[in-house]
Amino acid sequence: MASMRKLLNDPEDVVRESLAGLAVAHGDILKVDLEQQIVVRADAPRQGKVALVSGGGAGHEPMHGGFVGLGMLDAACPGAVFTSPVPDQMLAATTAVDGGAGVVHIVKNYTGDVMNFKLAAEDAADEGIEVESVLIDDDVAVQDSLYTAGRRGVGATVLAEKLAGAAAERGDDVVAVAGIARRVNERARSFGIALSSCIPPAAGKPIFDLPEGEMEVGIGIHGEPGRRREPLGTAREIAAELVEAVISDLAPADGAEVLVFTNGMGGTPLLELYLLHGEIERELTERGLRPARRLVGPFITSLEMAGASLTVLELDDELAALWDAPVHTAALRWGT
Amino acid sequence: MASMRKLLNDPEDVVRESLAGLAVAHGDILKVDLEQQIVVRADAPRQGKVALVSGGGAGHEPMHGGFVGLGMLDAACPGAVFTSPVPDQMLAATTAVDGGAGVVHIVKNYTGDVMNFKLAAEDAADEGIEVESVLIDDDVAVQDSLYTAGRRGVGATVLAEKLAGAAAERGDDVVAVAGIARRVNERARSFGIALSSCIPPAAGKPIFDLPEGEMEVGIGIHGEPGRRREPLGTAREIAAELVEAVISDLAPADGAEVLVFTNGMGGTPLLELYLLHGEIERELTERGLRPARRLVGPFITSLEMAGASLTVLELDDELAALWDAPVHTAALRWGT
Amino acid sequence: MSAVSVNAWMEAASAAIAADAERLTQLDSAIGDGDHGTNLTRGFRAVVEALAGSEEPAPGRRLILAGKTLVSKVGGASGPLWGMALRRAGRAVADAESLDGPALADALEAALAGVVELGSAEPGDKTMVDALTPATQALRAAVDAGQPLADAVAAATSAAEEGARSTVPLQARKGRASYLGERSIGHEDPGAASTVLIIAALGRALEE
Amino acid sequence: MSAVSVNAWMEAASAAIAADAERLTQLDSAIGDGDHGTNLTRGFRAVVEALAGSEEPAPGRRLILAGKTLVSKVGGASGPLWGMALRRAGRAVADAESLDGPALADALEAALAGVVELGSAEPGDKTMVDALTPATQALRAAVDAGQPLADAVAAATSAAEEGARSTVPLQARKGRASYLGERSIGHEDPGAASTVLIIAALGRALEE
Numbered sequence A, B: 001m002a003s004m005r006k007l008l009n010d011p012e013d014v015v016r017e018s019l020a021g022l023a024v025a026h027g028d029i030l031k032v033d034l035e036q037q038i039v040v041r042a043d044a045p046r047q048g049k050v051a052l053v054s055g056g057g058a059g060h061e062p063m064h065g066g067f068v069g070l071g072m073l074d075a076a077c078p079g080a081v082f083t084s085p086v087p088d089q090m091l092a093a094t095t096a097v098d099g100g101a102g103v104v105h106i107v108k109n110y111t112g113d114v115m116n117f118k119l120a121a122e123d124a125a126d127e128g129i130e131v132e133s134v135l136i137d138d139d140v141a142v143q144d145s146l147y148t149a150g151r152r153g154v155g156a157t158v159l160a161e162k163l164a165g166a167a168a169e170r171g172d173d174v175v176a177v178a179g180i181a182r183r184v185n186e187r188a189r190s191f192g193i194a195l196s197s198c199i200p201p202a203a204g205k206p207i208f209d210l211p212e213g214e215m216e217v218g219i220g221i222h223g224e225p226g227r228r229r230e231p232l233g234t235a236r237e238i239a240a241e242l243v244e245a246v247i248s249d250l251a252p253a254d255g256a257e258v259l260v261f262t263n264g265m266g267g268t269p270l271l272e273l274y275l276l277h278g279e280i281e282r283e284l285t286e287r288g289l290r291p292a293r294r295l296v297g298p299f300i301t302s303l304e305m306a307g308a309s310l311t312v313l314e315l316d317d318e319l320a321a322l323w324d325a326p327v328h329t330a331a332l333r334w335g336t
Numbered sequence C, D: 001m002s003a004v005s006v007n008a009w010m011e012a013a014s015a016a017i018a019a020d021a022e023r024l025t026q027l028d029s030a031i032g033d034g035d036h037g038t039n040l041t042r043g044f045r046a047v048v049e050a051l052a053g054s055e056e057p058a059p060g061r062r063l064i065l066a067g068k069t070l071v072s073k074v075g076g077a078s079g080p081l082w083g084m085a086l087r088r089a090g091r092a093v094a095d096a097e098s099l100d101g102p103a104l105a106d107a108l109e110a111a112l113a114g115v116v117e118l119g120s121a122e123p124g125d126k127t128m129v130d131a132l133t134p135a136t137q138a139l140r141a142a143v144d145a146g147q148p149l150a151d152a153v154a155a156a157t158s159a160a161e162e163g164a165r166s167t168v169p170l171q172a173r174k175g176r177a178s179y180l181g182e183r184s185i186g187h188e189d190p191g192a193a194s195t196v197l198i199i200a201a202l203g204r205a206l207e208e
């Protein structure tokens, strides 16, 4: 017990007890149902507003609980660490926030998440709630082929939740809100690298060992090893690698305005993350792209993994305006 | 080169290059003078407003550069990692933001910071700028005696910068602004623990080794070992230890309203930090105190150190109002 | 005539998985996210509890309860997959009074079909399907050949073991392990390994 | 008559510190924040550069330039302390044409006074003062006794070494190491260790 390098009591209780802390820290924004293990906007349900529900394994904080609030999610349902939540939770979240205008499920493309959300959506339909499911699969590290479970959902999830949340807030209907989330997914791509593993509470030790001087390239967000190992490069080299992977796949229009999201995996100091962000913007600018919005920080993490991921979203006027719209959550806040 | 687990180019350039990234990420809030290595509010100098300048070694991000902006700091001058900046930087920052109403220096009580800021204040006085220096020394881990360099400045720094920044924004004069910062320092106490060391870029390896199952108790923010080693406790035990250390020294009034600042040292997952925060609030409430404001997250860090610190500030109506006042910086933002 | 007790099966499976949770998690750490052992331990514990609290006599209905419990308690990929498997198994045997050889063969076939319907994995994709498919086939063949249920279950267990071993050289095409591409080669699939435990548990659940 | 060349002194100090930076940083890791080696390496390199770019002939003024450079380039505790030390040393010898024995003794005494004024450390507090104090005293005594400058510098170096060694069993009362309380016992003070290098560098800066 508690002999691993973790601030917790019993590893089995870590998610529930963390939610209890989130609840007391942000009682003005959200409420937590500890029984169902769901986080719900304090003022839910909002009659007539399309509701946004997301969820997934815990361990990616602030995602998703930190994104519940005005202009973003109406509810989040965290599973055990790195384990998709169960349909019961998703259903409880969906019914708790449904304001009669339908509910959008933001689902990251992992076998578990997809299957559990599918079962939940069927249950919700049985209860007469209109559910639109949006699948996020922006990780270019995984080939989207018959030979894989398809691309993983990573950084674009944060952007989709912000932009679709803003669309719901301005009064879009359920199809339109889902449409915004899908547009974000189509126009965004991500790629990540890790400099260390993380320590899932249940395992109590790192998932993999990374020798000094090497990095995992093409990682996901569950502490799993990446597609390949490479000698650790300089920040400049890593920025070039991230940008090349993302931009060659996204293929944005010449001179396009982009949102640049430089994400920390949890254990990378902000000092380094900003340094990397500077290198990334230089790379993007050299390719003729125009960074017009940015997000820098640890927003979709793998516990204390050291590393970073880049997400680039090709903007249009509507998406930029939705990005600028007010948001008031534990992790993202502006305009209020 | 770059063989350590770090996202950087040359370790000698890490601070300057990180500032370059900060500048492109937050051009709406701040500007960076890479030559002088200082971060300045985008709209500085603000004529007639008291200016706030802080600084210290880098490696504590988002402190201080992430606190530059409306309602908080006018300038920050980061030194090398964990090394106090030099008087030239402090002077450059002071002259860049002076709007004729005087400048408040927020100085954390470390030998280097104190000496360098002292020399800078003398230089500023020579140039006719009125400087009030406020010393922050809130860390109860260190006895404030003849036999130490005195208490260290830790978490209260963040609160003092926010509250004094709000006082400056509402138009207080230089003595009043400094007075708010000093009041925060008098009414706040901090205590921290570490579950791992951190890796300063220049050293390239951890400062100390912590065996599995142990923790450093009474740490500062420079990756140095703490006052003592103890067996790693549960989050509940650690919360009790933090609260006891802070509250027994602060000795707040019965039933006092407090601001609870649960700070991550950089490498502790938010999942764990919220869990700890929940335990801390329970402890405080059991002692009859009333948490009325909270700040939870990594705001004053030691690179990727795993661990947490607690700062408790005894509130009064004025301090609570100053806390609620708008702030718009890279790391803290509300009301705008 | 001998039959399988659902309660005894689930208890034996739960005990075996709990005892081997560490190994399952190790396998999942190599090519997944290191939670397979805890996922199934949590799930089967909940199943045993749910069954203990139920008065339902029909084995089919008990299997449905077990499946629903897994869906509600596990999450991840294995929760809905094994949940669907047991629900379908239960429906297949409907109100049959006992899980005798033919009923168990029907149940396993329905379970496999449910897993494939939900997860679309084919044999060779390096998933639990690679263990469940040969186990199901072996059991059906032995039952059809009139072998005693104990022998049929033993044959199914051997087939599952061999199927699990056969996943080692494969490159994963489904689930998390598929993200690793060629790096998934050389490791046993955790879901196949736990399937062996669940099938083998049948052998400790034979009555009469 | 033999004297110390300021340029040669600073160059020798810079080289010695750079060569031993790793060890200084190690010492500072044990009871400080692990930057002492890089702090002084950066600082003395800048000093050598500044002196190379200066035409100033008077050793006193060269020392002042060296001190100002340290203040501007190092930060931390050691930057202002050694900066103040060299500035005061320079002022003490004013426009003297050479840093001969008596001038050097004046310079070191002024340096020590400056460090104490800024940092308020007393001997026994486990700081650079514990090395600089005996070194200064030994040099003054040797010069007063009419010994050759080389011998005086050698005596100062031995005294500094002994002073640095004497910090090992002490509990720190100043600087970062004081935060450790009793845990600071058993380690040599990094600032005392670098002081040894700077004093020893005098021996490689003797002219005539």
Ligand SMILES: Nc1ncnc2c1ncn2[C@@H]1O[C@H](COP(=O)(O)OP(=O)(O)O)[C@@H](O)[C@H]1O
Binding pocket: A082, A083, A084, A111, A112, C028, C032, C033, C035, C036, C039, C040, C075, C076, C077, C078, C079, C081, C115, C118, C119, C120, C121, C126, C127, C128, C129, C174, C175, C176, C189, C190, C191, C192
């Ligand atoms: N599409 C699929 N079809 C069948 N089985 C699958 C599929 N995807 C994953 N699995 C099985 O699930 C196992 C992983 O389960 P588990 O670790 O509990 O879930 P997760 O991958 O969500 O962490 C894999 O080893 C594999 O056998």
Ligand SMILES: Nc1ncnc2c1ncn2[C@@H]1O[C@H](COP(=O)(O)OP(=O)(O)O)[C@@H](O)[C@H]1O
Binding pocket: B082, B083, B084, B111, B112, D028, D032, D033, D034, D035, D036, D039, D040, D075, D076, D077, D078, D079, D081, D115, D118, D119, D120, D121, D126, D127, D128, D129, D174, D175, D176, D189, D190, D191, D192
């Ligand atoms: N008040 C003081 N007076 C004299 N020397 C001091 C004082 N405080 C610290 N020092 C010296 O400074 C050294 C540390 O220097 P350095 O590591 O460069 O700075 P910092 O402690 O700011 O990281 C200590 O080993 C000690 O010798």
Ligand SMILES: [Mg+2]
Binding pocket: A057, A082, A083, A084, A112, C033, C035, C076, C077
């Ligand atoms: Mg999982």
Ligand SMILES: [Mg+2]
Binding pocket: B057, B082, B083, B084, B112, D033, D035, D076, D077
């Ligand atoms: Mg330092």
Ligand SMILES: [Mg+2]
Binding pocket: C028, C032, C033, C034, C035, C036, C076
């Ligand atoms: Mg798994």
Ligand SMILES: [Mg+2]
Binding pocket: D028, D032, D033, D034, D035, D036, D076
């Ligand atoms: Mg130091």
